[in-house]
Amino acid sequence: MRMVWESAPGVVAAGWAFRITAALIPLAMLSVGKWILDAVQIRTGGGTLPDHFWWWVAAEGGLAILGGVLGRATGFFDGLLADRFTRHVSVRVMEHASRLDLTAYESPAFHDLLERARAQATDRITMIHAIGAIAQQLIIAVSLSLSVLHFSPWLLGVLVLAVVPAFLGESHFAFLGYALNVRQTPMRRQLDYLRVLGASKETAKELKLFGLAGYITREYAQLSDDLYTQNVALARRRLLGGSLLSVISTTSYYSAYGYVIYRTVTGDLSWGSLQFIAGSIAGASANIQSIFSTFSNIADQSLFLTDLVEFLKVKPTLAASAHAIPAPRPIRDGFHFEDVSFHYPGNARPVLDRLDFRISRGERIALVGENGQGKTTLVKLITRLYDPTAGRVLLDGVDLRDYDIEDLHREIGVIFQDFVRYEMTARQNVAVGRLEAGDDEWRIRKAAGRSLAHDVITRLPGGYDQLLGRRFEGGVDLSGGEWQKVALARAYLRDAQLLILDEPTAALDARAELEVFERFAELTAGKMALLISHRFSTVRMADRIVVLSDGRITEDGHHDSLISQGGRYARMFELQAASYR
C-alpha cells in the first residue's frame, strides 16, 4: 500500500474520492425508486400524486448518469495509477538490483526471485485496482445491508452465510495457484531461454547451419505442454469447486427474494418496499460476493507480492564498511594480493590458491595463462566484484574492503572479455566509460581516436549519432573487432589510475592490434595497466609478464628473462611462434 501511495499520491487520492462518491449512488437510487413506486401505488389505489413527483423521477435519472460518469472517472485514474505504479516499482527493482553484488546473480534461486519480482511491476496492477474496488464494494454492501437489516435481520444472515464458503474456496485455490507458480518458475525461465534462443539475431546463424531450429522448438513445445497440463489440473479443480459454491449462494439469494415477494403478496410490504428490498438484497449480495472474491484475488496477488518484498529485502553482502575511506589519488604503492584464495559460491574448487601478486605504481603487466586459470577472476577481485575467500587484496597497504566501493571503481577502468555491446548511439557507447564526459565531444573523439574506433565511427552513415546494433530500427551492426575498438575507447575515456584490459585485442586484425599496442604504451604512461592476452606478440610489450597457473603465479619477469628460463611461458611462446613459421 505504501508503494502504491508513493508512486502517485495525487492520483490515488483523486481515484478514492471518486470511488467513495460512486459507492453511495446505489443506495440513493434505490431510496428514490422506493419513494416513486410507493407514490405510484397510492395513485393507482385512488390517491393523488405528491408534489414534485416528476422531479424525483428526473432525479433518479440524474443519479444514474452521475454513476456512469463517476465510473469512467475512476477508470481514468486507475489507468494513470497503473502507469505510475509500473514505473515506480520497475525503478525500485532496477535500483535495488544494481546495488546487489555479483555473487547474488550466480544463484539460480536468486534469479527466480528476481524474475518473479520483475513481473510484479506489471502483473500486479489489477491488485491495485482491486484494492480500490473492494473499498467501493464495501461501502455499497454496508449501506445496502443496513437497509436490508432495517426490514429483516435474518435476511442479511442468509446472505452472509452464502458467501463465506465461496470465500474459503477462493482463497484455498489462490494459495494452490501460488504454490504451483513458485514450483514452475524454473521451468518458465527455461521456457524464456528457449524462446530467446529460438528467435534472436545472435543465435540465428548457428541455429540455421546446425539445423537446430526444430530441436529447440520441440523442446519448447514439450516444456510448455508440461506446464499446460499442470495448469489445467488446477483450473479444473477450481472450476468444479467454484461452481458448487456459486450454486449455494445463488440459491440462498433467491430464497430470500421469494420470502420478500411472499410478504408483499400477503400485504405486509408495499411495492416500493418490495423493489427496495429486492434491489438491496441483489446489490448487497452481489457486492458481498465481489468483496470476497476481490479479497481472495488480492490475497492471491499479495502472495506474489511477497516475492517483490523479499527481493527488496536482499542485502548486498559486499557491504561497505561503516568507515569507508576514499580511494587514494594518486595511488602511491599499488595493489597487493596477499595470500589470496578464492572459490566461486557453490563450487569448492579453488580458482586462486594462496596467490601472492603485486602491481606497483606505473607498472604495465601482462597476465598470461591457459583457459580457466583464473585471470578474469583475478580482475574481479581487484575490482571488488567479489571478495577473496581467504587473504586480502591491499591498495596502498589498506584492505580494499575499507575503501568506498564506488570511489574505488572510479579509479579503475576495465574492459572485460565479454564487454557489453550497448544498443545505443556510437557516442553513448564511448561515453558510458565516463558519463560525466558525455557532453564533451572533444574528449569522446580523442578517446575514440586512441582506440582506433574513430575511423570506424566516422565511416558509419550517422557518425557518432549512429545507433549501433540491430535491435532497433535504423541500427547498424559492427563486426566483432569494430565493437572491440569502440569498447576500448571507453577505457581510454575513463581516465582511471588502473586500466585493465581482458583480451582487448582478441578480435582485432594483426595491423590494428599492433597499432593499438603501440599507442597503449604511450596512453598508459605513468599509469598502472593490467593486460590479459593470449597473443604473445601483444604480451611481450609489457614491462612485466606474470604467468598464472593452477591458481598461483608460477613465473614473473620480462619477456627475455622468461624465455631464457625455459619454463611454461617459453613453451607457450614457442608453440605460438612455431605455428606462424
Ligand SMILES: Nc1ncnc2c1ncn2[C@@H]1O[C@H](COP(=O)(O)OP(=O)(O)OP(=O)(O)O)[C@@H](O)[C@H]1O
Ligand atoms: N561465475 C562463476 N561461477 C563458478 N565458476 C566460475 C565462474 N566464473 C569462472 N568460473 C570458473 O573459474 C575458473 C577460472 O575462470 P576465469 O574466467 O577466471 O578463467 P580465465 O583465466 O579468465 O580463462 P580464459 O582464458 O578462458 O578467459 C574456471 O575454471 C571457471 O570454470
Ligand SMILES: [Mg+2]
Ligand atoms: Mg578470462
